[in-house]
Amino acid sequence: xxxxxxxxxxxxxxxxxxxxxxxxxRLPGFTRIQSFNTADEAEAFCLAExxxxxxxxxxxxxxxxxxxxxxELPEYALTDWYMDHDIDPPKPDKKTGLRDWAKxxxxxxxxxxxxxxxxxxxxxxxxRFYRVTERPKVPVGxxxxxxxxxxxxEWYYPGPEGGTxxxxxxxxxxxxxxxxxxxEIATDVWDENAHEYGYEPAGANQFxxxxxxxxxxxxxxxxxxxxxxxxxxxxxxxxxxxxxxxxFWEVIEIELEGIG
Numbered sequence: 001x002x003x004x005x006x007x008x009x010x011x012x013x014x015x016x017x018x019x020x021x022x023x024x025x026r027l028p029g030f031t032r033i034q035s036f037n038t039a040d041e042a043e044a045f046c047l048a049e050x051x052x053x054x055x056x057x058x059x060x061x062x063x064x065x066x067x068x069x070x071x072e073l074p075e076y077a078l079t080d081w082y083m084d085h086d087i088d089p090p091k092p093d094k095k096t097g098l099r100d101w102a103k104x105x106x107x108x109x110x111x112x113x114x115x116x117x118x119x120x121x122x123x124x125x126x127x128r129f130y131r132v133t134e135r136p137k138v139p140v141g142x143x144x145x146x147x148x149x150x151x152x153x154e155w156y157y158p159g160p161e162g163g164t165x166x167x168x169x170x171x172x173x174x175x176x177x178x179x180x181x182x183x184e185i186a187t188d189v190w191d192e193n194a195h196e197y198g199y200e201p202a203g204a205n206q207f208x209x210x211x212x213x214x215x216x217x218x219x220x221x222x223x224x225x226x227x228x229x230x231x232x233x234x235x236x237x238x239x240x241x242x243x244x245x246x247x248f249w250e251v252i253e254i255e256l257e258g259i260g
C-alpha cells in the first residue's frame with residue numbers, strides 16, 4: 001500500500017513576552033506559520049526563524065530555577081559543557097554559591113561570535129521556539145479573519161490571537177490582497193468611531209495591542225511603538241496606537257478537510 005502523501009508544517013511554540021526587560025513564558029499549544037512540500041524547505045525556514053528568536057531572547061531571564069528550565073543537564077554538567085566549547089560559564093557567587101545565568105547571558109551574548117552563539121544554545125534543548133511537523137497532505141486554505149476588538153471604557157483592545165473567519169481562499173496572494181483592501185476600509189471606519197467614542201485625551205491613539213502579535217512579526221521581536229505618543233490628561237505618554245497602525249483583518253493558513 002502506498003504511503004499517504006505528506007507535507008511539512010512549521011509551527012511556533014506559544015511563547016508570550018512580558019515585562020521590561022523582556023522575559024518569555026511558554027503556554028500550551030502552537031501557532032501554525034506556514035506549510036511546505038518538502039522537509040528541506042520547512043527545516044530551512046524553521047532554522048531561520050529560530051535564529052531570529054535566539055538573537056533577541058535571553059533564555060535564562062525570568063526563570064525561577066535556572067538552568068533546569070533550559071536543559072536536562074545538571075548545572076555542573078552544563079558549566080563543563082560550556083568550558084569544553086570555549087565559553088566561560090558564570091562563576092558562582094562567593095556568598096551564596098549560586099550562578100546568575102541571566103545576568104551572564106545578558107553581558108556576554110553580545111560579544112560572542114556566531115559560532116559561539118550557536119554553541120551556547122546547543123545544550124538548551126528545553127528552549128525552542130519553532131518546530132516542523134510532518135502531516136498527511138491535505139488542501140490548504142487561507143482564511144481571511146476579522147480581528148475581534150473589544151472596548152474597556154477607555155481603549156479598544158484585541159484578542160491575543162485569531163478572530164472571526166470571514167472567507168477562505170485557496171490562493172495566498174488573493175487572500176492577502178483582500179485582507180489589504182478590507183484593512184484599508186476598516187481603518188477609515190474605526191478611526192472615525194474611535195474619535196467619537198474613545199478616550200478623548202488619547203487623540204488618534206485609541207488602540208491597545210496587549211499580547212497581539214502584528215502580522216508578519218513574532219512575539220520575540222521588540223514590541224512595536226506608536227508613531228505618535230499622545231500624552232494623556234496627566235501629560236504622561238500613552239502606549240496606544242492609531243487605527244492605521246493596527247490590524248483589523250488578518251490571513252491565517254489552515255488545513256481544509258474533505259476537499260480533494
